[in-house]
Amino acid sequence: MRRTVSNLLVIGTQLLIVGLFFTTVFTNDIKVNKHVSIIHNDNLDKIATSVSLLFEEEDITSIDKKLDDMTLEELPSLDEVVEDIDKAEEKTAENYSEPLYSIDASKYINNEAMGFVVTEGNKEYSLSDYEFDVVVAVVAAEYHNEYPDDALAVVSVILNRCDSAKWVSWAGSTPYSQVITKGQFEVYFTTNENISYKRFMPGGSKYGSSKYAIAKQAVLDGFNGIRNNSYLGFRSGSSVSYSDYYIVPGGNRYGYN
DSSP states (O other): OHHHHHHHHHHHHHHHHHHHHHHHHHHTOOOSOOOOOOOOHHHHHHHHHHHHGGGTTSOHHHHHHHHHHOOGGGSOOHHHHHHHHHHHHHHHHHHHHOOOOOOOGGGSOOBGGGTBOOBOSOOOOOOOHHHHHHHHHHHHHHSOTTOHHHHHHHHHHHHHHHHOHHHHHHHOSSHHHHHTSTTTOHHHHOOOTTTOGGGGSTTSTTTTSHHHHHHHHHHHHHHTTOBSOOOSEEEOTTOTTTOSBOSSTTSOEEEOO
């Protein structure tokens, strides 16, 4: 790509020299000493990097051939090149900042008899990258097997607490503050590596696994307004004395305690 940019600069420099030559010849005002401005290498690298955005998906050989075949009139002007660079940089920035939204809440099931009804339009949340990773990791460690509905149920409990004045006064108003509150999510405080949330953090043994991916999608959906219950607590499926309400067989038991 830098070779392509260099070709453009060489052509431009040659045109400039030819123009200066004919100007001096026809005006009979030849001067021996001519000052030629040279672009600093750092600037050249910067321009080359920026222009590369315009051709990142096109074969370099084909671009070079196009340049060789172009006539003087077909060469883009400096203003056109600058405008294209600006557009490419804006497009790149948009790609990095584009939010991830769920487009299909119907993938989750309802079980009204158990108190699980999928709703949309609930309060939305956003966190820093690290806080988001922690919430995803906690959800991944807490939900049952690889059931998306149980993952969303765990997320819903966390977000329901963010809406509860009682829980907010005690544990804070963000999903992150709720999951790190002492005594609430065992997977966050345990030293047992087999159940710790750290397995699902970047660099952990389960990071990027299918169970992690399901938890991440459930968190994204929850942060963008999707929930499936109004419960404020849950315990593992083996805690049958806690509640009879569950969204998947063998999954967590949910309640208002």
